[in-house]
Amino acid sequence: MNDTLQALTHQDTDDGELIARAQGGDPEAFCQLGEKIAPRLLRQAMLLCGDPEQAADLAQETLIQAWKSLPQYRREGALFTWLCGILIHRHKGWLRKRLRGPAGLFLTSGPTRSLAAPTVDAVTPDQNASKVERDLALRRCLDRLPEKQKAVVYLRFYVDESLANIATALGCSIGTVKSRLFHGLVKLADMKELQSLAEDWRLL
Amino acid sequence: MKPCPDKRRSLTLHAAGVLARPESDELEQHLEICARCQEHSVALRRVASLYTMHAADAVESPDCQDFQLHFERRLLLERHSHGWRFAACMFAWPRLAWLSFLAIGAACILVWLLPRDAPEIERAQHETGSGPGAERYTASAIAGIDRSPRPIPTWMYYDDASSAEALDQLLYREWMRKVLPPPPLDLPGL
Numbered sequence: 001m002n003d004t005l006q007a008l009t010h011q012d013t014d015d016g017e018l019i020a021r022a023q024g025g026d027p028e029a030f031c032q033l034g035e036k037i038a039p040r041l042l043r044q045a046m047l048l049c050g051d052p053e054q055a056a057d058l059a060q061e062t063l064i065q066a067w068k069s070l071p072q073y074r075r076e077g078a079l080f081t082w083l084c085g086i087l088i089h090r091h092k093g094w095l096r097k098r099l100r101g102p103a104g105l106f107l108t109s110g111p112t113r114s115l116a117a118p119t120v121d122a123v124t125p126d127q128n129a130s131k132v133e134r135d136l137a138l139r140r141c142l143d144r145l146p147e148k149q150k151a152v153v154y155l156r157f158y159v160d161e162s163l164a165n166i167a168t169a170l171g172c173s174i175g176t177v178k179s180r181l182f183h184g185l186v187k188l189a190d191m192k193e194l195q196s197l198a199e200d201w202r203l204l
Numbered sequence: 205m206k207p208c209p210d211k212r213r214s215l216t217l218h219a220a221g222v223l224a225r226p227e228s229d230e231l232e233q234h235l236e237i238c239a240r241c242q243e244h245s246v247a248l249r250r251v252a253s254l255y256t257m258h259a260a261d262a263v264e265s266p267d268c269q270d271f272q273l274h275f276e277r278r279l280l281l282e283r284h285s286h287g288w289r290f291a292a293c294m295f296a297w298p299r300l301a302w303l304s305f306l307a308i309g310a311a312c313i314l315v316w317l318l319p320r321d322a323p324e325i326e327r328a329q330h331e332t333g334s335g336p337g338a339e340r341y342t343a344s345a346i347a348g349i350d351r352s353p354r355p356i357p358t359w360m361y362y363d364d365a366s367s368a369e370a371l372d373q374l375l376y377r378e379w380m381r382k383v384l385p386p387p388p389l390d391l392p393g394l
Contacts, residue, residue, distance in 0.1 A: 027279055027280070030279065031272075031275070031276050031279065034272065034275055034276075034279075035272050038268050038271055038272060038275070039268050042268065042271060047258065047259060047261075056270075056271050056274070059271065060271070060274060060275050060278060063275055063279075064275075064278055064279065064282055067279060067282065068282075071299075131261075134254075134258075135258060135261075138254060138255065138258050142255075153255070156220055156222070157220075157252065157255035157256055157258075157259055158255070158258075158259040160259070162222070163222050178213075178217060178222070181216065181217065181220055181222070182212075182213050182216040182217065185216045185219060185220060185248055185251060185252065186212075186216060186248075188251045189244075189247045189248050189250075189251045194250075194251055194254065195247070195250075197254060198247075198250035198251065198253075198254060
């Protein structure tokens, strides 16, 4: 774990020059950055959407938004965490758009094609189906949180970021991050759906 | 069962794995003796584990090469069609705010430094009308210093006074002229 973190930090240091060039308006430098970050970003988008096409769209929107807002990036935290902050924000907008659509009432933030696209570690169809259901429920519960709490919970559990990095990425204090994490996690723990899910998966 | 009120926050942070070492040790000691907090801690840790497990899942990611091609194309389009946006971003808040503050500050200093018009020393003159009978009066004449009994419109005082002090004097004299009986006219030719 520590090695991975060190590698990521080292990678971020190497990316410093590219970031500086991109901030100066060099699109090629930003494309190179995008190429490096894309697999991780796509994975995060996939975890949030559950659908490969939508995940690709979301990741692209995130990168385009990042390009537009790049002058505002202060290089205090990791670029990837900053991008994840944008990703979660764009995801909220994407959810709103979906809910406003004609079939919005029947939609949750679940995948539209995931049932047909089994994940790599799926062993049997039953296991795969229950895993897909679990993923759906987890996303649904996360989407019920207020945006700010959701962003903190997401960055903590999905991106595995420290409180300090989350605070830098979201532009708030560590105390605020702690408070949002506390309220978010308490709300999640109170959700019946998650309680039964934890029972089903015999966690702890 | 509800946990101890003073431990709720640390229990949540502990479940999220962000509680600092000394506090974490202290909490674990408390958990050994408090069943209510233990139950709450288990519930929180279950939720945290669900999300950690979900995050660690292997997911079928979209094709990265295809993604990169699309992204580069979109970036080019974005750059050509909305080039001005990039420039606007450069001056977005808080940069714009700082620039505005600087501009306002500079304007204030400029206004303060600009030389103000000195008060006119010479009094303005007014004509009573046009034609052969027209006469010119200075402010002092209008104010009745030279005992002129003519009624004076108020705007003339403002117009003729070269400073606030002079205006006061003019108005005071006009008031005196109204209060005191008019002095005998001593006009030449009468």
